[in-house]
Amino acid sequence: MNPLARRKLVQIALNAAGIAVFLFAVFPVYWMVATAFKPNDQIFTTSFIPFPSPPSLDHVERVFTKGVGDLPIWQYLLNSTIVALSAVVLGAVFALLAATAVARFRFRFRTSFLILLLIVQMVPAEALLIPLFTMVKRIGLYDQLLGLIVINVGLTLPFSVWMLRTFVAAVPKELEEASWIDGAGRFTTFWRVLFPLVAPGLVATSIFAFITTWNEFVFALTLINDQGKYTMPVALNYFVGQRSTDWGGIMAASTLMTIPVLVFFLLVQRRMVSGLVAGAVKG
Amino acid sequence: MKIAKIAVATTATAALALGLAACGSDDSGSTNAPSASAAASGPKFAGQTLTVWRLGAPTDVANKYMDDLNAKFKEQTGADVKVQWIPWPDAQKKWTTALAGGEGPDVTEFGNDQVAAWVAQDALADITDAVKSDPELQQIPQNLWSYETIDGKIYAVPWGGGTRAVLYRKDWFEKLGIEIPKTWDELVAAAKKIVEKEGKDVDGFAFNGGSDANMSLSPFVWSAGGDFAKFEGGKWVGLLTQPGFKEGFQFYTDLVAKNGVSGKGRLTQNSVDIAQRFAAGKVGMYVTGGWDIAAIKEQSKGKIDESKMAFFSVPSKDGSGPAPAFQGGNDIAVWKDTKNPELAIEYVKLAAGKEFGVRYAKEGGLLPLYPDALEEMGGDPAQKPFTDTFKVARGFPASPNWAEANDTKAVLQNAAREVIEGKKSVDQALADANTELETILNQ
Amino acid sequence: MTQTSTLARGGAGTSAPTRRGRTRGSGLSPKIVPYVLLLPGLLVIAVLLLYPMYQMVEMSFHKVGLRQIKAINPAPADFVGLDNYNSVLGSPLFWSSLRNTVVFAAVTVALTLVLGTLVGLLLNRLGRKMSTFVVVGIMAAWATPPTAQAVVWKWLFDSDSGVVNWLLNLLPDGLSRLLFGRSDWTGQPWFNDTYTLYFVLIVAVVWASFPFIAVSVLAGLKSIPSELYEAAKMDGSGAVTTFRRITFPLLKPVFSVLVVLSIIWDFKVFTQLYLLAGGTTNRDAFNLSLWSYAEAFGGSAPKLGLGAAIAVVLTVILLLITLVYVRQIVKTEDDIR
Structure with a gap:
């Protein structure tokens, strides 16, 4: 087989694998979306129904027109967006600073700090709930989105620091030195040299932080009292009644809730590629 | 502010x-x-x-x-x-x-x-x-x-x-010529007939082994003269090993183990899960509350409506009237x-x-x-089974720890599953459950 | 490993920029700089997490109910010494839950990492459009809210209306019998037995977490200068050799982080198990998280002291498992530098 034909074959095989992965990943998601469009008797059935037939807008319409728990669904989506975006930005800045510290400097308590971050991840959230609640109350952040933002920064920081640390460490020191020699200041060096090279890592951690915050439930439930400040995961529970659950509504709202994550992903993922380009130029 | x-x-x-x-x-x-x-x-x-x-x-x-x-x-x-x-x-x-x-x-x-x-x-x-x-x-x-x-x-x-009563498929009862059961034997016979005629994947009388299983189990236990626990001499005493309780419990587990009127694959379903299967036409009878008529009508998109389902009080063993149900x-x-x-x-x-x-x-x-x-x-015939039962309704042990035994630790659900799966005898399972119940209630 | 030290790992110590920093007169002593950089993150963690964590540990030595934590007229908490720990370690459920937890985590972490890495490598090789297409697909899986995830998987494995039983029935009878010893899957229950329940749980959790690994690996790959690959190609090394000698060593730090975090997360799986197992009614299926929930937070009279003790035990187990490994990571890096 000539190399050209072989390459083509490999490419076909890779694409086929890509499609297989796509199908595996998407099928359950499809099921969620399909359920959102199934009339009730097709959800609560004992036979296998692959497509909603005919599709019904009952649930989607109900979610949009009647809202969730008497408030429009936009309200919760807006709250969730505010919390998630702020936590991502704040978390990225904090994590990048901390990651630079642990990757570029050797100081006392460095290892302890890294392990401490992991311990924070290990403790079950339920067990922390009450002490954390009283703490948030004491510092006056109870029933405020800001409190939720800060908590989520704390919850996602460990991963972000650990992850970014490897990216920062991977940036050749020589590059920075070259920049120093060119007479650039600390900030310029950071912005022009370090930042583009760690961008892919920053993107990955931002996506992680966004999704984690977006789906966080326990603290969002307990640290917020005013229904107008509820986030989406909390609002979803309005579909669960004392004696029955509105699965159609849950699936419709969940579908709606998945979309902003994909949008956020599409917005930031370019950075992953452009980070590489920028790095290559500098390298 | x-x-x-x-x-x-x-x-x-x-x-x-x-x-x-x-x-x-x-x-x-x-x-x-x-x-x-x-x-x-x-x-x-x-x-x-x-x-x-x-x-x-x-x-x-x-x-x-x-x-x-x-x-x-x-x-x-x-x-x-x-x-x-x-x-x-x-x-x-x-x-x-x-x-x-x-x-x-x-x-x-x-x-x-x-x-x-x-x-x-x-x-x-x-x-x-x-x-x-x-x-x-x-x-x-x-x-x-x-x-x-x-x-x-x-x-x-x-x-x-x-309170709870038995929700049943009125149309099936009419079609198959089943009378409303007045005794436990009649209940099992009716359930068997439904399984026989409507298909093996149908639960004639659905076994509830989920979070609210005790609502379904208790009428049988109480009707046989048993109870869960009593407060005596400053502490809770478990009654699970008493003959009355054992008789009701045995009947309840036999629905699956001996009589096969409820599928073995669904031992942890609660009344919400059962209602969903009822709406899909896979359940003949089960114990639940009046609210489920509306829920099922909604879930089946009206395919199963008031003309096809109704309630009767859980019968007592010997037919002496409605069995007490949970209040x-x-x-x-x-x-x-x-x-x-x-x-x-x-x-x-x-x-x-x-x-x-x-x-x-x-x-x-x-x-x-x-x-x-x-x-x-x-006066409303649809509500009569409930108002009748409500007059003899009873409560579970009024202990602050009952909720833990009831559904968090699910003491009786686990005991029932062990019996049905043949891991323990009824006596053994109830003796163990009794010890656990006493520990939980008296902590 | 030789490449590691010569390549982009770079980072020859800490001296250069700092020393220059001082000459440039930023006014900060290089000794203080790292602490300043850590400050914001540390502040958040210390105030919001460390202090509550300390309180949690303290709770674990007391008998604490809601009465004791009330804001208004709280009752004093009795010190009970190690009682809470004794009842945790003395419970027969502890050992079965621990077994479930460990086996589940081991299998899931391995599967997630392998699948995630393969997909990450694949994404790096695909054309731009195809890559974006696949990545959006796996992002959708990751982004699905946990409740919806668990419920959808529960439906897919439903004994009557599930796709899985339907698909298994589609297999030619001979093949199905050869593989599984049976041909009729109608009404096969998946959620009764602990083994099959955990099988579904593993599928569900791997499905939800491999995208995270894939995206992280992809990010790592994107930061590897392409010159290295070109050089390897010129040396005539094959795909496997290239992975072993260039990709893997360069991604190793990322892998280490992913392994440790995956272990931690899979140890604590809760929502999916809770929903798949139908609450707390099946105690054979408990893992440590579900058990601690049932024990301490499930009832309407939460035993917070006991719950805290379980949380401490869980944390210690995790620490023991990961500590050796973590120290090694931190250490090797220091040595390389």
């Missing part, structure tokens, strides 16, 4: 001191002659706000009810009401943090079987005097206050009642940390009083607690 709250609290205290003398007299007035009482107590609480927690998601009917109730309350007391809806699955966490944060509701809705647990946590206010002195609340029969009365003190007011329902209570107990009590009295109490029950798919309203409801 903060300042406003403090101001409210201060005026409340002042009002409390000033209004104490008037309190006794306008109790009776408030119910019989609302306009007069409005004049009397109207200005007293004007400008104040009461926070009320309702459970679940607001529906149009529920919103209308709350609006009417709150309008009336304002007319009577001059106070505003802020309603907050707490999703059912989150209620526990919200109450917990309300206690820890010191900022909770003034009045809250409650499941009646939860009252004991929250009283044990010092979360609810003692409202004995107010309840005893209110002639209207006294019309609620005394046997319905068992959950609310702890050590002789009353901590909540029953708001709406519920469930929702309560309304005053939160102990409230800054305005007097106003909160007024609210409870109005909400659980005859007019709004009966409305709450009827509109929420529950049974009214006032005897004449219940009697009236019994």
